[in-house]
Amino acid sequence: MSLPRAVKIVEVGPRDGLQNEKQFVSTDVKIALVDRLAAAGFQNVEAASFVSPKWVPQMADGAEVMAGIARRPGTIYSVLTPNMKGFEAALAARADEIVIFGAASEAFSQKNINCSIAESIARFEPVARAAKENGIRVRGSISCSLGCPYQGDVPVTSVLDVVQRMAALGCDEIDIADTIGVGTPKRTREVLASVTKVFPRERLSGHFHDTYGQALANIYAALLEGIEIFHASVAGLGGCPYAKGATGNVATEDVLYLMNGLGVETGVDLDQVVAIGDFISNAIGRTNVSRAGRALLAKAKSDESAC
Amino acid sequence: MSLPRAVKIVEVGPRDGLQNEKQFVSTDVKIALVDRLAAAGFQNVEAASFVSPKWVPQMADGAEVMAGIARRPGTIYSVLTPNMKGFEAALAARADEIVIFGAASEAFSQKNINCSIAESIARFEPVARAAKENGIRVRGSISCSLGCPYQGDVPVTSVLDVVQRMAALGCDEIDIADTIGVGTPKRTREVLASVTKVFPRERLSGHFHDTYGQALANIYAALLEGIEIFHASVAGLGGCPYAKGATGNVATEDVLYLMNGLGVETGVDLDQVVAIGDFISNAIGRTNVSRAGRALLAKAKSDESAC
Numbered sequence: 182m183s184l185p186r187a188v189k190i191v192e193v194g195p196r197d198g199l200q201n202e203k204q205f206v207s208t209d210v211k212i213a214l215v216d217r218l219a220a221a222g223f224q225n226v227e228a229a230s231f232v233s234p235k236w237v238p239q240m241a242d243g244a245e246v247m248a249g250i251a252r253r254p255g256t257i258y259s260v261l262t263p264n265m266k267g268f269e270a271a272l273a274a275r276a277d278e279i280v281i282f283g284a285a286s287e288a289f290s291q292k293n294i295n296c297s298i299a300e301s302i303a304r305f306e307p308v309a310r311a312a313k314e315n316g317i318r319v320r321g322s323i324s325c326s327l328g329c330p331y332q333g334d335v336p337v338t339s340v341l342d343v344v345q346r347m348a349a350l351g352c353d354e355i356d357i358a359d360t361i362g363v364g365t366p367k368r369t370r371e372v373l374a375s376v377t378k379v380f381p382r383e384r385l386s387g388h389f390h391d392t393y394g395q396a397l398a399n400i401y402a403a404l405l406e407g408i409e410i411f412h413a414s415v416a417g418l419g420g421c422p423y424a425k426g427a428t429g430n431v432a433t434e435d436v437l438y439l440m441n442g443l444g445v446e447t448g449v450d451l452d453q454v455v456a457i458g459d460f461i462s463n464a465i466g467r468t469n470v471s472r473a474g475r476a477l478l479a480k481a482k483s484d485e486s487a488c
Numbered sequence: 489m490s491l492p493r494a495v496k497i498v499e500v501g502p503r504d505g506l507q508n509e510k511q512f513v514s515t516d517v518k519i520a521l522v523d524r525l526a527a528a529g530f531q532n533v534e535a536a537s538f539v540s541p542k543w544v545p546q547m548a549d550g551a552e553v554m555a556g557i558a559r560r561p562g563t564i565y566s567v568l569t570p571n572m573k574g575f576e577a578a579l580a581a582r583a584d585e586i587v588i589f590g591a592a593s594e595a596f597s598q599k600n601i602n603c604s605i606a607e608s609i610a611r612f613e614p615v616a617r618a619a620k621e622n623g624i625r626v627r628g629s630i631s632c633s634l635g636c637p638y639q640g641d642v643p644v645t646s647v648l649d650v651v652q653r654m655a656a657l658g659c660d661e662i663d664i665a666d667t668i669g670v671g672t673p674k675r676t677r678e679v680l681a682s683v684t685k686v687f688p689r690e691r692l693s694g695h696f697h698d699t700y701g702q703a704l705a706n707i708y709a710a711l712l713e714g715i716e717i718f719h720a721s722v723a724g725l726g727g728c729p730y731a732k733g734a735t736g737n738v739a740t741e742d743v744l745y746l747m748n749g750l751g752v753e754t755g756v757d758l759d760q761v762v763a764i765g766d767f768i769s770n771a772i773g774r775t776n777v778s779r780a781g782r783a784l785l786a787k788a789k790s791d792e793s794a795c
Contacts, residue, residue, distance in 0.1 A: 365746055365749025365750055366708050366749070367750045368749065391779060392779065394704055394742035394778070398707070427782050427786050435701035435702075439673075439702060439705060442671070442672025442674060442702070443672055472698060472699065473701050476735070479734050483732065
């Protein structure tokens with residue numbers, strides 16, 4: 182059993198985590214969240230989305246967020262761009278990386294973005310090309326890589342097909358995303374073992390959801406396959422839109438606790454992230470669903486009251 | 489990577505899960521819980537505790553519970569017995585297995601049961617002998633095997649020492665328990681790899697808590713070490729007494745979801761367990777903390793409303 186010496190944790194809370202919050206989160210809170218996360222040591226923070234505010238009203242202030250944050254040298258600030266209009270906004274906002282997205286499931290692609298997988302990739306071609314011409318990194322995210330809420334099983338060949346299309350677009354990094362959290366370690370390892378044969382392992386990331394409680398087991402399984410990049414959301418921000426009340430993104434605190442225990446370096450300070458999880462949960466009036474976060478906060482409180 | 493073909497899941501909710509509930513849970517509810525769990529396919533249910541009601545008032549009706557359940561042929565109904573008085577009650581109640589307990593941490597032993605590890609083992613000697621003479625199985629549980637709330641790290645040699653003392657008492661099964669959920673897969677594998685050298689692997693069980701969200705990752709790690717018995721608590725019954733508000737026992741539904749995904753047989757019906765988790769959470773007015781349980785219940789509700 183040999184694990185990577187170090188991993189990169191991509192903090193997706195400010196974008197993927199907040200995007201489904203119904204109550205608008207103020208721009209100031211979003212800026213504070215991004216800045217505190219970068220200060221805690223994350224090399225990469227998913228900071229904003231340049232999608233139509235009609236689709237995702239919560240992300241309407243992406244330009245203000247990007248203009249308001251204090252850029253840390255070396256930190257990659259990523260933004261989601263669905264089309265050329267989004268890309269122009271990302272360019273104006275000086276994003277370090279754009280995120281384009283597709284699905285490994287034809288049914289999900291049709292229901293979620295109203296087009297086939299092939300059409301979605303074709304639409305991203307000019308976006309990816311423009312990014313490359315402007316020296317901006319491109320990340321491709323592949324949802325439903327371990328299962329789909331509409332079609333159920335997703336064949337590994339479908340994932341491989343989209344990985345190859347994303348690679349052809351020039352993606353610097355590709356996310357294997359378990360959008361609905363149905364994966365378990367066996368499937369995780371099967372898919373990753375196949376994908377690493379067609380795309381460089383060190384540029385693949387694992388994006389796991391904790392809907393069925395499997396995220397950390399899947400991350401450990403992915404580490405055993407040599408994966409070195411993982412997505413996580415502070416305080417577990419981001420519910421599961423396919424099962425109201427269920428958990429979504431894996432909580433960053435839980436992932437950092439795992440990595441610390443495994444001796445895998447992240448460069449991120451867990452205590453700071455626990456405090457950030459408390460801050461954002463209070464700011465938006467949401468239950469902190471990180472188990473490590475809650476346990477460490479409860480421990481800190483009982484230590485305090487014991488003094 | 490070769491995993492066991494099948495595992496035994498020991499359902500500990502009725503005893504370990506309920507014991508810290510402040511509001512008394514009626515005997516009828518306890519009986520219904522045990523009976524429904526046995527009917528769902530568990531080969532082994534931890535059903536009651538014969539400790540002084542002064543210590544654990546919630547478990548005062550152990551004899552009534554054992555008398556009231558419908559015994560399924562082949563199912564092992566376990567009870568906790570701290571001393572000879574408890575053993576006599578277990579014998580009268582026709583328990584199939586008694587559970588004796590010690591800690592791998594000297595500090596925890598002193599604080600939790602007011603005696604040294606060596607003294608606690610000596611006290612259990614007559615209990616274990618009497619059980620053997622009466623043809624009752626003996627299980628030995630070793631708390632703090634991966635860490636202690638008082639002393640922090642617990643050396644592997646301490647765990648090995650208690651395993652050997654428990655083996656000498658004639659234990660049929662020994663639990664490696666992460667009482668406060670601090671373990672991660674690296675430590676889990678190190679400890680289990682050592683323990684399997686001094687006690688038969690197939691009679692060792694993993695008892696993991698989800699306090700820091702690590703339980704399923706640890707269970708997967710334990711499977712990779714060949715462990716074939718795991719403890720779990722329906723709906724995640726049982727909080728963490730060392731960090732109020734934090735999670736305790738790993739939820740059975742999450743464990744079953746993992747095993748189903750890995751193709752590891754359990755003989756237990758997940759759908760029935762999800763329904764039992766909903767029943768007991770409602771009956772005692774507690775939040776169901778199983779992620780798989782909540783997601784499957786939410787999914788069932790949205791399927792219903794879609795009809």
